[in-house]
Amino acid sequence: MRIALFGYGKMGQMIEQIARNRGHEIVAKIDENTQDIDFNSMDVAIDFSMPEAAFGNITKCFNNNVPVISGTTGWLDKYEDAITLCNDKKGAFIYASNFSLGVNIFFELNNYLAKMMQNLPEYKVSLEEIHHTQKLDAPSGTAITLAEGVIANSNYSEWKLDNSSDTILPITSKRIGKVPGTHTVDYESVVDRISIKHTAHNREGFALGAVTAAEWIIGKSGVFTMRDVLNLG
Ligand SMILES: NC(=O)C1=CN([C@@H]2O[C@H](COP(=O)(O)OP(=O)(O)OC[C@H]3O[C@@H](n4cnc5c(N)ncnc54)[C@H](O)[C@@H]3O)[C@@H](O)[C@H]2O)C=CC1
């Protein structure tokens, strides 16, 4: 498979390593200075760039009939526009706030736990995410997906950073050293606490998930998620 990397930072470099080990070819490494892009040279694009760059990169790929795997976070105000364009162009698209197998299982667990806790108002929910100090967006995309999972299965109506009430689900973001990504969901009552936590030890899981998604999307058209790729039901 001929892969073009949109963004060749920490994640782009990790994806290159995993993709080569799986027998794929990296045909382009695109960054903010790239002038000419040969879209005919690629079978699939993987975008791990920056919040302000992601939508433009995705748009160019759809306009050139290239399937897109999108891992960049912090651009979701334009997500619906990306879906519309993908459908108009009969393209293929997967966005995931987190491509790792472990986090996608964690998402399922989070939804299940939220359903079980739905009618137990004595438990207050809160989310915490910890990442490295170079991270540009807060809260993390993963924390937003977790919050959306809780909200869909509870009486909370919205999430906010560092702000809570009976209807506002609080998210706390911490930036510490080189932490690859740690997410915790807490249910706290006066008598006890239930916590679920995912800790990434490195970036390999994110990169492997993105390459697996790229392998999976070849030959398909439509908008998909990691639930489809991982067959999580
Ligand atoms: N969905 C997931 O599983 C994961 C998502 N991420 C997200 O991926 C993104 C990238 O993360 P890192 O690699 O750690 O960041 P990074 O800062 O190390 O790399 C970003 C790269 O994007 C490049 N870039 C800037 N403008 C560009 C443009 N117009 N086109 C192409 N490239 C451009 C920069 O030159 C830089 O090298 C972030 O949004 C992060 O939150 C990170 C890890 C996992």
Ligand SMILES: O=C(O)C1=N[C@H](C(=O)O)C[C@H](O)C1
């Ligand atoms: O920027 C990162 O590093 C990460 N970003 C993603 C996010 O915002 O959730 C995924 C992962 O936690 C690492």
